Amino acid sequence: MADLHVECFDMINPFVIASSPATRGADNVVKSSKCHPGAITMRNFGHGMGGGGFFYPSAEAALKGQPAFHSHAVGRQCPDTLSSLDEYCEEVRRARRDMYPETKLWASVGHYHDIEKYPDWKDRWKREAREVVSAGADAIELHFNTPGVATASDRQFNYYQLIRICTEMIKKEVPNTPVMVKLAIEDCDCLTSIREAVAAGADAVGPTARWKAFYFDLDWKTTQPRPGAGYGGTQANPLVCFEIADARTRGIDIPIYAGGGVFSYDQALRYIMAGAEMVQLGAIACSGGIMQCERIIRQCSEWMDKNGYPDMKSLKGAALQLFNMSGDFAKKRQNRLGDAYRTTDVIQDKCIGCGRCEDVCWYKGIALEGKKAHKTDACIGCGYCFQVCPTKALNVEAGRILKEAFEDLS
Numbered sequence: 412m413a414d415l416h417v418e419c420f421d422m423i424n425p426f427v428i429a430s431s432p433a434t435r436g437a438d439n440v441v442k443s444s445k446c447h448p449g450a451i452t453m454r455n456f457g458h459g460m461g462g463g464g465f466f467y468p469s470a471e472a473a474l475k476g477q478p479a480f481h482s483h484a485v486g487r488q489c490p491d492t493l494s495s496l497d498e499y500c501e502e503v504r505r506a507r508r509d510m511y512p513e514t515k516l517w518a519s520v521g522h523y524h525d526i527e528k529y530p531d532w533k534d535r536w537k538r539e540a541r542e543v544v545s546a547g548a549d550a551i552e553l554h555f556n557t558p559g560v561a562t563a564s565d566r567q568f569n570y571y572q573l574i575r576i577c578t579e580m581i582k583k584e585v586p587n588t589p590v591m592v593k594l595a596i597e598d599c600d601c602l603t604s605i606r607e608a609v610a611a612g613a614d615a616v617g618p619t620a621r622w623k624a625f626y627f628d629l630d631w632k633t634t635q636p637r638p639g640a641g642y643g644g645t646q647a648n649p650l651v652c653f654e655i656a657d658a659r660t661r662g663i664d665i666p667i668y669a670g671g672g673v674f675s676y677d678q679a680l681r682y683i684m685a686g687a688e689m690v691q692l693g694a695i696a697c698s699g700g701i702m703q704c705e706r707i708i709r710q711c712s713e714w715m716d717k718n719g720y721p722d723m724k725s726l727k728g729a730a731l732q733l734f735n736m737s738g739d740f741a742k743k744r745q746n747r748l749g750d751a752y753r754t755t756d757v758i759q760d761k762c763i764g765c766g767r768c769e770d771v772c773w774y775k776g777i778a779l780e781g782k783k784a785h786k787t788d789a790c791i792g793c794g795y796c797f798q799v800c801p802t803k804a805l806n807v808e809a810g811r812i813l814k815e816a817f818e819d820l821s
């Protein structure tokens with residue numbers, strides 16, 4: 412069995428469950444720990460409600476990793492039952508006592524809105540940090556992502572300055588406890604925020620995609636989710652992969668716990684192959700349940716076994732070679748595929764004469780004669796027609812060609 416151990420924080424696997432209501436209070440943390448994740452972030456206190464669940468087009472699509480979005484701004488919101496630091500610390504103590512012992516407990520400190528609400532917010536955050544650590548938290552998480560920051564009515568600080576000031580302050584307060592800094596990828600330059608967190612002494616950074624959005628039905632009064640912050644979805648996966656790989660390529664070497672849009676095992680694997688050490692499970696936990704988290708952990712391990720990745724070290728950053736192709740290499744590789752598109756003609760038996768290829772060709776590279784399509788000498792090998800042919804009368808093995816090109820050219 413693949414070894415999922417994450418060395419940097421001695422975690423049994425790379426999964427960090429982080430979303431209310433799945434991480435609200437000790438009872439739910441204990442319940443979530445039953446799927447044996449590497450860590451759980453207990454939701455902070457005193458910041459109102461959060462956490463319904465809506466999928467479009469369906470939960471089924473999301474759980475298969477297909478395009479789907481999620482909004483937590485729907486249904487009756489899970490009430491925030493903890494209103495003081497003492498209560499929160501008591502929940503941290505109780506969770507630590509009763510949860511799966513090998514799962515780490517991260518405690519959430521501070522909230523962007525504190526800055527607007529409390530003139531003494533810095534002292535409050537420092538006290539929170541000290542006390543959650545005494546209560547048994549294994550790490551502290553500061554969050555500068557949606558929904559908190561995105562809904563802020565007045566960004567009194569420059570976002571990047573805020574990250575620097577808060578991280579430095581908390582790191583100084585609890586120097587022996589890992590400080591994880593969760594960051595937005597929307598409305599900001601993610602690499603700049605990562606750099607600020609690193610410069611301030613963060614132990615890990617968590618680029619996380621949830622964003623402000625406005626979905627509505629055409630019959631708009633029937634729309635379930637409300638507009639605003641807190642949308643997520645599988646389509647975030649390539650965006651977050653880019654931010655991870657970009658950070659790795661530009662010399663960021665502290666641990667990354669990436670989040671946003673993980674609803675199936677392949678999306679989790681991609682974050683690690685792009686260069687992250689850990690993966691957050693947010694909406695999948697609260698809207699999918701603990702069984703779904705368990706499934707993702709199990710399927711990642713099975714996939715690693717099947718594909719020859721014995722441990723997290725061998726998987727981490729495996730796709731960076733693709734990300735870091737030189738321009739010249741990328742061009743030669745693309746041309747291999749282009750050549751295949753250009754030289755592959757229509758399989759006559761399979762052509763039904765629908766004309767979709769001709770319709771999408773902008774080079775007069777294919778023509779219908781009677782009820783059959785034929786390539787012409789004008790084809791440049793762009794590949795459009797291959798994407799739309801409904802019968803595979805136009806077909807190349809793109810995956811094999813690109814893989815062989817990589818092996819030949821490397």
Ligand SMILES: Cc1cc2nc3c(=O)[nH]c(=O)nc-3n(C[C@H](O)[C@H](O)[C@H](O)COP(=O)(O)O)c2cc1C
Nearest residue numbers: 429430431462483554643670671672673692693694
């Ligand atoms: C219902 C719900 C409530 C959330 N509440 C918080 C929160 O209170 N604080 C926070 O830092 N992040 C919160 N998040 C963000 C998650 O912690 C996590 O970073 C994010 O959901 C990961 O993206 P995903 O939901 O697409 O997996 C919440 C997410 C969801 C789905």
Ligand code: SF4
Nearest residue numbers: 762763765766768800
């Ligand atoms: S799209 Fe495919 S099936 Fe349709 S005409 Fe072109 S080659 Fe034939």
Ligand code: SF4
Nearest residue numbers: 772776790793794796
């Ligand atoms: S590969 Fe491009 S240029 Fe060639 S026939 Fe198809 S659409 Fe036209």
